[in-house]
Amino acid sequence: MWQTLPFALSLVVALLPTATADGTGTFTVVPPTVASLRGRSIPIREDGVRLLEIPDAVEPMDTSDASGLMLNHVVSHFFRDVEAVNSQKGRPMRLQVVSASLTILIYAMIVRRSLLTRPGSRSVIFVPKVSVAKEVCKELETCHLRTNLISGKDVRCDPTADVTVCLANRADCLLGQHFHVKLVDCADRLQLPGVRWKNIHKDVTADMCAEFSTCFSGIEVDHDYTLTCAVSGRTALPGSSLRCFLRPLTKVASHWAGVVRLMRTSCAGSPTVLVFTRVERARQCAEQLCAGGIPASSLSAADGTGSRRRLFESFGSGELRALCVTNKFFKRADFPPMETVVLADPNFRQDACRQLAARALELSDQKCGPTRLIHAFDADASDEELERNARRVIDPMEGLGSAAEWRLLTASGSSAPFSEEEMWSLLQEEGRSKRRKMERDWLIRLCMWLRDNGRVPQKRAGSPEERLMASRWLKANAHLRKNQFSKVEVQLFKDASAQLRAGMVKPRSVALRGWMQSLRCWMSLHQKRPSSISRDVLEKKHHRRLAHSFALLRAGKLSEAEARWLRNCEFAQLEKPSTPTWLISLAAWMRYYERKPRKNASGHEKLQGTRLQKAMQMLRSEQLSTAERLLLTDSLDWLEEVEGRPSIWLCGLYAWVRAHGRTPRFVSDDMEHLQAGRWKHARKLWQMGALRETEERLVAECKDFQDKRKDMPKLEEGPRIWLCDLYAWVRAHGRTPQFVSDDVERLQAGRWKHARKRWQLGTLRSTEERLVERCKDFQDKLTLKGP
Structure with a gap:
């Protein structure tokens, strides 16, 4: 929705830093001393007095195009009347601006002007979508403003930022804060009362509050800058006026065949841009035009700069007669010279029609701009839908006057003033006549249901058919109030209503309530009681209904039939118990571990502790069935029995x-x-x-x-194995080991050295001491023999 026009960026450089301090709304030329502070805060003393004074009387600046007039007009009106509207009417000021592409520039001008009049002040802008918030921040930063984005992922509030762009759903992050200027973007989507509306309009306060939208429907608007204002501002400018046409397309072979025929008759030889809502439709239309002998190509934002430049050169030189683009690409691209803009997609919304018409009007200010705007819509729909499609295009553009008068295009390429009679005569020439109005089939079925049942259908009934008839009943009453029925349909509905009023005096049949019937159907289908922890939304809903039924039974507020069914249901559940899985898991856990879950546990034990608390609460409030109550009490009694047993x-x-x-x-x-x-x-x-x-x-x-x-007395322990091994080696060789090259003797020599050391320290056992003494005897004998 938000795409900033390239020519508007050059305009905002001249307009943004210019304003007076008296609040008259006239844009002025800023002196060099003030212009040097662009992008920085104006220095102030500790007491809040500005060190740099801004002169009040300077020469006004003239704007030379419709966009400049629009910016000047809207911002001037805002600063002139916003405080009066906020104080007298007690609500934000509502401004309806036809061009959504320039609204960001209006926000930037308002913020910069508020900073000039009150240095250090803060402003906030609420937007409905994250993509819009990022786009607004990006464009405000190009205007030398410090921004702070508060969205779903980043909720940090920067008090030093000049402007805070906040997502409407995250307005709770700014509760209790006060701003100098508060602006609400796309306010028509945020009008429903609720928590979000309260956070934006009540909990976040500001000195000046305003709401902006391209289309306020059924709401009082304080200022409406329509296409009429834009056209009247263009009357003194050079260039031809933008002519607007409507073309109903009868389906010959397909919708694209009608577009190809329109290009051959009404757009022959002229460079044309066809606008669609989706890239797939633009590509499909380009293929159909090429198959019909018309040079065409599709273009989207995903195409590279090189391919885009080549297509624009081919379109400007005449090699391509048609360019098929999307509405978002049409709002932001710099197109080569063109003559006609065709809105070839029948699915454009009302606000989209306004924005595309404003974009075509803005392009017509340039020398390469279009001179014709053609809106083609499908004529093979029903008569009511066809007239509604025509009004959907005409209503947002009312009041354009002679500068842009909507006319009808014929199959031969000629035009005629638009009216419904002229449109139907044109369609009859092409073989599309008015269809005879038949009685609506859904109305006939509703009247038959009323006659058979003799009562008004209930919206919360258990039967799907009755819920469908309840919605049709509301729809029929709305059609009757709006006078949208034919005479035959009015008489049919009135007769059914009269029979219904006559049958209401009959005694009411003894039966279950609607929601109890739905509960009974669900329980008979699933053969179990609904659970409160189920992931199925319908099962949780029926669980609440069952709990409410037992509460009404205990209070004695049920009829005899309802109480009898509920008791039978309880007895049936006793015969075939259906215990919820979480309660069975809790009982199994307690029997396995022979204890209750600890309070400070974690993981699965913590989950079982939560389930135990829930089960005890349901037991105290009598929300458990008999089978569930027996399972829980048996488990608790068993725990008491095993408490005396050791672990x-x-x-x-x-x-x-x-x-x-x-x-x-x-x-x-x-x-x-x-x-x-x-x-x-x-x-x-x-x-x-x-x-x-x-x-x-x-x-x-x-x-x-x-x-x-x-x-017990300690038994004498034997010698260690390594010492026994040493003694065996000495007995075998008849001498004590020496440190020589042989590995085995070298190992035994180390053991002998260690044994003598421990014998001297007295840390050997008695048996080990005897072995060491025998080894020493072998050494002494060897010494006495000599060499």
Whole structure:
């Protein structure tokens, strides 16, 4: 929607820094001292007084095109009347601007002027979409303004920014803040009351508030800069007027065949730009035109600069007669000389028609601009839709006068003043006549349903057919109020309504309410009770209905039939219980771990703790069925029974101690290492007094095993293996080992040295000392023999 025109960027350089301080709205030439401060804040003292004074009386500046007149007119009107509208009417000022492409420049001019009159002030602009917010920030930064974007990902507020661009859904990030200027973009989309509307209009305050839109529908507008103002501003400018035409296309073979015939008759020999809503349709139209012998090509924003330049050169030289583009590309590109603009897509909205007409009008200011605007729409729709399509194009353009009068194009290329009678005569010449109005089929079915049921259909009924008839009932009443029925249809609907009023005096049949019927159908279809934690939205809705039904039953507010059905439903659920999965999972978890979930747990245990709290709350409020209540109470009773039993891991530890006759140690064996960790944890709990009585008895018996092992006399231990190996080597060789080249003897020599050292320190066992003494005897014998 937002695309800034290239010629407007050059205009804003001359207009943005120019304003007076008295608020009269006249654009003036800024002195060099003030112009040198462009892009920087004006210096002020601590008390807020400006160090640089801006002169009040300077020479006004004249603008030379319709865009400049529009900018000057809108901004002047804003500063002249915004405070009066805010104070007297108690609402933001509403400005309807026909050209959405220049609205960003209007915002920039308002912000720059507010900074000149009040240095250091802050402004805020609310936009409906993230893409629009980024585009507004980008263009405001090119105008030397410091911006702060608040969108879905970035919600940081910068108080030093000149202007804050905030997404409408994130207005809560600015609650309680005050700005000098508050502007709301596309305000027609933000008119519905709600939290977003309250945040924007009530919680975020400002000295001057205004709303901008291209089309306010049914709302009081304070200022409307229509195409009439733009055309009247152009009357004194050079160049021809923009002529506007309507062309209903009857479907010969397809919609594209009508476009090809229009190009051959009305646009023969003239450079033409065809505008569409989608790139696919533009490409398809270009293919159809080429197949029909008309040189054409499609162009989009995805095409590179080189290909775009080549196509523009071919279009300017006459090699291409038609360019098929999208509406977004048409609003921002610099086109070569053209004569005709054709809106060939029938799906243009009302505001899109306004913007495209304004864009064509702005291009007509240039020497290469178009002189004709043709809107082609489908004529093979119904009569009402055909007239509505024509009014959709004409209504936004009313008041253009002789400068741009809408006319009808015939098949031969001639034109005639537009009117519905002229349009139908033109279509009859081409074989499209008015169709005889038949009674609407949906109205006939509605009247038959009213006659058969004798009551008004309910919107919240359980039957899909009754809900459909309820919407048709509202639609029929709306058509009757707006006088959109034929005489036959009016009489048909009035007769059905009269029969309905006569049948309302009959006694009401004893039956379930509509929402209870829907609940019964759902339960009979799924054969279970609806769950509150289901991902199905309909199942959660029926769960709320069932809970409400039981509340009404306890309060005695149900009829006899409803209470009987609800009790039968409860008995049926007892016979075939259907417990929700989360409650079964909770009961299984408690039975497996033999305890309740801890409060400070994490992961899956934390989830089970949340489920236990929910189950206890539902148990207290009597929202559980009998089967669910029995499952929960049985699990809780079982936990109370097993509370006196010792834990399973402690029983396993006791069994290991009894089997081995000692307490476990931290050794390489995995099982003993595990039991050693359990024994350490058990002693810690025993010292803290956190064990049950039965668990304390088990730990005491384990400690008895440990104490008995300490009291047992220690058996004499044998020598170590390496020392036995050393003694065997000495016995075999008849001498003590020496440090020689042999690896085995060298190893035994090291052991012998280590054994003598420990023998001298007295750290050997008695058996080991005897072995060392025998080795020394061999050494002494060898010494006595001599060499």
